[in-house]
Amino acid sequence: MLAGKTILVGITGGIAAHYLPELVGQLRLRHLALVQVMMTPAATRFVSPLTLAVAAGGRVWTDVFDETSRAPLAHIQLAQMADYVVVAPATANSIAKFAHGLGEDIVSLTLLATRAPVILAPAMHEAMWTNTIVQENVACLKARGYHVVEPEVGLQPEGTVAGGRMAAISTIIARLIEIDRSISVEAKAVVTVRVFGVPTANGCDCGTQGTSWREATEWVARSLKTCFGDQVRVEYLDLFFDALDAFPQVMELIARGEANPPLVFIGDELFSSGGKISGPAIRKRLETVEFAEVK
Ligand SMILES: Cc1cc2nc3c(=O)[nH]c(=O)nc-3n(C[C@H](O)[C@H](O)[C@H](O)COP(=O)(O)O)c2cc1C
Secondary structure (H helix, E strand, C coil): CCCCCEEEEEECCCHHHHHHHHHHHHHHHHCCCEEEEEECCCHHHCCCHHHHHHHHCCCEECCCCCCCCCCCCHHHHHHHHCCEEEEEEECHHHHHHHHHCCCCCHHHHHHHHCCCCEEEEECCCHHHHCCHHHHHHHHHHHHCCCEECCCEEEECCCCCEEEEECCCHHHHHHHHHHHHHHHHHHCCCCEEEEEEECCECCECCCCECCECHHHHHHHHHHHHHHHHHHHEEEEEEECCHHHCCHHHHHHHHHHCCCCCCCEEECCCHHHHCCCCCCHHHHHHHHHCCCCCCCC
16 A cells, blocks of 8 residues: 555656656555655656646755755655655666666665665667666666566657557556555564654754654654564654645545554644644654554
């Protein structure tokens, strides 16, 4: 189940990039995933970041060196927050970068830093796809555990029918669901609780009523360990400001009891109490959360 999972979509510079608003929209609205989008500079020549921002319901990451950003280490934060990374279309050029560990744009740099499963959907002219160098790079990535959704035979932009066409959006999503199911089965006995913290203007320290953000999250971790022992794995996720668009969607999931894994919110107190967050408030919120084993 993709609902509540963070899916990082990386778009690289191929003609098939124009299908990506559809992929992003489906993941977000039909599968209720939390989607973050990053694009290489070449990708922005094929599809507008603005269109993607609308589909994603939030900002799009295009620049590694964005001096105006409140998240100067976005590539690390994106890498850590992702449950899955999907790169579609994956160009021959980017596949080579991934295979050889280059990190010169937000997509390749983030891939270097992530431990999340990566799903690639290559797309290119058949003459490029059948090139031995490309095939060797793909084989190298598969050997390192990357998942590859093979391109299909179909109509090429110049009107011929040939291989190398990006797999259909439905095929890419079906593969993602299949991977997610296999991972959820492996992790059956483990309840994953993701603790969202919201940084304040002073960084990640709320500093009110004597409880810092770090103390608060440590308190949550200790309480959960006491209740559930090794059954629980606590993940910390600092939701930096630019990712806050995910909140209404996540809150809706909780309200409908569909969040999986269960989610504990610390940061939402911030909105209702003018920036204040306290230990008792966190305890109160924890009491309202039902923890269930991942099925
Ligand atoms: C019109 C046009 C279409 C292109 N389509 C593809 C494509 O489908 N697949 C591909 O691998 N490269 C394609 N390229 C080449 C890439 O855009 C180019 O290699 C670029 O440097 C890729 O950068 P990136 O991998 O950093 O996004 C195309 C180039 C042009 C001009």
